Amino acid sequence: MAAVRILRICFNKFNFSRTIYTKSSCCSPIQIQMPALSPTMEEGTITKWLISEGDAVEIGDAMCEVETDKAVVTMEANEDGTLAKILIPDGTRGVKINSPIAILAEEGEDLLEASKFDPPPISFHPPTSSVEEVVTETSQIHATNTPNILELGKMGDKISPAVRQMLNQFNIEVTNIHGTGPKGIRLKGDVIKYIAQKGLNPVHQHVSTPTKQVTTPPTKATEVKKDSVATKPPVQVHEGDYEDLDLSSVRKVIAKRLTESKQTIPHAYSTIDCSINKVLDLRRQLAKDGVKVSLNDFIIKCVASTLRRVPEVNVVWRGHETKHSDTIDISIAVATDGGLITPIITGADRKGLSAISEEIRELASKARSGKLQPHEYQGGSFTISNLGMFGVKEFTAVINPPQSCIMAVGGTRVRPASSPVDLDDDVISDVTESATDSVMTVTMSSDARVVDDELASKFLSTFKQNMENPLYMGLL
Structure with missing residues (x-):
């Protein structure tokens, strides 16, 4: 194709007339193929074509929306030309990568001839029937x-x-x-x-065969009197009505990755309670000054500051070795109709609360509408999953490989306020009955191959210190 295009440019330069798509022509139209829009993508779904046959496109123009194993991504044109024919219509599932999905005619080429071009089908080798292999092997034995x-x-x-x-x-x-x-x-x-x-x-x-039934005569040792065994009618099981639901590409990949994570990663769990009174007071003060931030924004900033102080946790597992991440990129779990996706706040330790709040709102909106770009959800070095807004007190989350840790954030609850000495110590403190403390429980799931119990405890202790003293987030 590259050689053909060079020849075409030369012909135009020297004003040669050309006729293509004839029997004697060696040229062929541009085939638009299903791209790999994520590292783990094997197939995709054409959810919607944004242009019609006969429309002209330039490099960078949006052509169609593709549902990958991560999100719905807008596919852009890589060539200038006119859409001659759509090979894969809207709603088609399971389109393998590199499969032709449309035909693009270059400028000046005959659209009718281009639309007649029939690309060769993608061939594959079906797997050998396991039943045939077993039968053959048994016969040989x-x-x-x-x-x-x-x-x-x-x-x-x-x-x-x-x-x-x-x-x-x-x-x-x-x-x-x-x-x-x-x-x-x-x-x-x-x-x-x-x-x-x-x-x-x-x-x-x-x-050996289902069509032939063999009746075995009982021996004296195995003969059982028929009268001693009560004949019971067969039990009939009636299945209720049900409906088969098609799994989206995102759901399939989520199921596959979570299963692999639990099967291959030794999960270790650590839980700690954090007082958030000072954070709530600061949030109310900022609201009076016109700055609206959520508790989740404080948590993101606190995790980023903690990773800066405990960089040993900011690592990923690469098969047989660990890799330290140079930047602190926090993945935030967002629930969508298609499944869970984790957009990323890049460089979270260098951003203020307002910037984090604005960015997470934009990313969450794009995630729910399926408009996230690959660079907005691929990567990350630490994940936060917050179910506190649903009233969940505490829970454990599954690690998102190749990351090493994920923090599960529970809801806020009220308990009697503690003295300067932690309530875990056996010390009687002078606490009034009316004093209360807003507490949040977080549980960190960590890869025991990378983050041992001591390191996990150090991280959570530092997180607790930052959360209970918000000024530490920006000063330390």
């Missing part, structure tokens, strides 16, 4: 008389899988069989001969 030797261990007896199956089927002790094979190996013929001599019947009959 039973068709051969050469035993596949297995060690039994206790007595050093060596038998093949086929022989072992027959011994189990007829409930025969291996020591009762005299082996005629090399070095006394017990062959299938030895077992068959022993069964014929003793006139044995199988105890467990394995039916």
Whole structure:
């Protein structure tokens, strides 16, 4: 394609006339392919085309909205031209990356001819049926008389899988069989001969095909009197009405990543209570001065300041090693109709409360409307998930890899105020009955491979200090 375009430029420069999309032409129109809009994206959904066939586009123009495994992203044009044909209509799910989704004609090219271009389909190799492999392997085992030797261990007896199956089927002790094979190996013929001599019947009959039913006559040892067993009618289970719901790409990836996180990351949990009286007082004072910030904004700023003082926690796990993040980028969990997404406050330690508040409102709005750009949710070194506004007292959250920590923030509750000496110490304090304290519980989930219990305790202790003394957030 690059060589063809260079030739086209040369032809235009020297005023050569050209006719393309004919049988003798070697040129082909531009194929717009499904791009990989996130590092983990494998397929996407064309939610909406923003232009129609015949519309002219320039580099950077919005063409369509694509639902990735993270969010709904606007796909921009990388070439100038005219949209000749839409190959993938609105609402199409499961479009693999690099699959053609539209045809773009360059300036001056015949739209009708371009729309007739049929791109080659993306080929794939279907997986081999596991049932066929099992059947083939089983047939090979039973068709051969050469035993596949297995060690039994206790007595050093060596038998093949086929022989072992027959011994189990007829409930025969291996020591009762005299082996005629090399070095006394017990062959299938030895077992068959022993069964014929003793006139044995199988105890467990394995039916290999569903169309053939084998009735096993009971032996004297296994015969049960029919009169002693009460015949019970079969239990009928009636399934209730239900509806199958299609999972969005975001939901599928969330399920996959959370499962991998819990299975591969050793989660460790640490919980601490923080008094937020001074934060609430400062928030009320700022509101009187016309500065509106939320408690969540204070938490973000406090976490950023704590990461600056305890940088050992600001790390990510990269397979077999840890990587320290040079910047403090805080991911904030935001619930959307499509699932949970984590937009990022970059450089949170360098921003003030007003800047954090304004940025988080903008990012949350874009997240709920599906307008986040990839750079706004990819990355991050620490995540905060706050369910306090829903009345949740405390909870634990799942780590978002490759990050090492996530903080779960619970709701605010009131308890009797503590003295300068912590209530955890066995010291009786002079506290009036009317004095109360607003307390918030936070639980940090940490990757034990990177953040051990001592480091987690140090981080939470520093967070508590910053939260209970808001001036520390900007001074230390």
